[in-house]
Amino acid sequence: MRIALLGGTGDIGEGLALRLARDTTHEVAIGSRTEQKALEAVEEYVDRLGEELSAELSAGENVEVTVDADVVVACVPPYHVSDTVESVADVVDEETVLVSPAVGISRDDDGFHYNQPPHGSVAEVVADAAPAEVPVVGAFQNLAAGALSDLEHELGFDVVVTGDDADAKATVNAIVEDLEGLRPLDGGPLANSAEVEAMTPLLINIAMENEGLHDLGVSFH
Amino acid sequence: MRIALLGGTGDIGEGLALRLARDTTHEVAIGSRTEQKALEAVEEYVDRLGEELSAELSAGENVEVTVDADVVVACVPPYHVSDTVESVADVVDEETVLVSPAVGISRDDDGFHYNQPPHGSVAEVVADAAPAEVPVVGAFQNLAAGALSDLEHELGFDVVVTGDDADAKATVNAIVEDLEGLRPLDGGPLANSAEVEAMTPLLINIAMENEGLHDLGVSFH
Numbered sequence: 001m002r003i004a005l006l007g008g009t010g011d012i013g014e015g016l017a018l019r020l021a022r023d024t025t026h027e028v029a030i031g032s033r034t035e036q037k038a039l040e041a042v043e044e045y046v047d048r049l050g051e052e053l054s055a056e057l058s059a060g061e062n063v064e065v066t067v068d069a070d071v072v073v074a075c076v077p078p079y080h081v082s083d084t085v086e087s088v089a090d091v092v093d094e095e096t097v098l099v100s101p102a103v104g105i106s107r108d109d110d111g112f113h114y115n116q117p118p119h120g121s122v123a124e125v126v127a128d129a130a131p132a133e134v135p136v137v138g139a140f141q142n143l144a145a146g147a148l149s150d151l152e153h154e155l156g157f158d159v160v161v162t163g164d165d166a167d168a169k170a171t172v173n174a175i176v177e178d179l180e181g182l183r184p185l186d187g188g189p190l191a192n193s194a195e196v197e198a199m200t201p202l203l204i205n206i207a208m209e210n211e212g213l214h215d216l217g218v219s220f221h
Numbered sequence: 222m223r224i225a226l227l228g229g230t231g232d233i234g235e236g237l238a239l240r241l242a243r244d245t246t247h248e249v250a251i252g253s254r255t256e257q258k259a260l261e262a263v264e265e266y267v268d269r270l271g272e273e274l275s276a277e278l279s280a281g282e283n284v285e286v287t288v289d290a291d292v293v294v295a296c297v298p299p300y301h302v303s304d305t306v307e308s309v310a311d312v313v314d315e316e317t318v319l320v321s322p323a324v325g326i327s328r329d330d331d332g333f334h335y336n337q338p339p340h341g342s343v344a345e346v347v348a349d350a351a352p353a354e355v356p357v358v359g360a361f362q363n364l365a366a367g368a369l370s371d372l373e374h375e376l377g378f379d380v381v382v383t384g385d386d387a388d389a390k391a392t393v394n395a396i397v398e399d400l401e402g403l404r405p406l407d408g409g410p411l412a413n414s415a416e417v418e419a420m421t422p423l424l425i426n427i428a429m430e431n432e433g434l435h436d437l438g439v440s441f442h
Binding site for chain 2: 112218
């Protein structure tokens, strides 16, 4: 399977790239706005993984890596999500699974808060920006980039997966299961994504307020 | 310590009453809109706990049980929270810790959603209805009534505690620690309560969508 990470040089992109490259044998294509940046990131990931590298890593501009990708993950900040998805709209179709891991977060004196987009959630922003036939799945929103990027960090977290297309969700579930220490849980339709995204500022608040807790994830039981 | 549960005959009130009565030696006063209903609930709780009863249970109208209570938990649905808190406003003061465990939830065809009050959160609705000098703490919002009420159910959950008064939070933390299988975590100021409350519909969605998961709680790590 070919998995493209749009903005795969950013925080969450880096973490997902490293985990996918270590724990799967997929083709993982790192996208960025410039090919140079993507190439540099891949070089760094290869270097960091050393003998643990198991996937096939490649690099390119966002559009380039999206061509022929089975799964495309929009690892960009929420205010870039629409533009980024629109920029690849011509090279995705009903066979492409578009994954939304981003969360809108605002900060004030009290802490971090969920900055809900008028669409309901970032996942629905993605769906809105994508061609209607492309299935969109919300996933990975609650994973701390710091935990993902630190390959020594044992995760043990749940990943809530939302979406309206059962096949697309099954594809994402299988990827989550491939990643060591992650368990996919069905969160229902895409319209349930806001409640998933809203948990991320909570995780940051808890990490900020409690000694010894950082890069938190969550498990449900 | 005297802990009053306003609406202590409802779902979450029942669960907290049973756990407090089993795991602590506090005075636990069950409040309801009528004394008769509260008395019947206490009778049932005493019956269910049998020899496990460790606290001192009493019953009365909501106002009556609030008098001289150190901690008052507003275990009422969100649309009754304002009225209930206003009804006891004359018998609480700066020494009373007012706890908000309620969550506004709406349901549509997709699932359950956080129904955010204009105040920001139910905890802030409580603060708005209470006299200004009474410290308000958000806690217990993410506990499934079904799990709490089933005394065989081993919890193993985190309770996020929010509030602006450190002493009031410390009082609530100590109660949480008394309850078997619960760990208090600081969620920061009361203004961070929305993110805590929003997790409850997520827990229900996950329970609805995943075989074998029900009465879910959460742990952060």
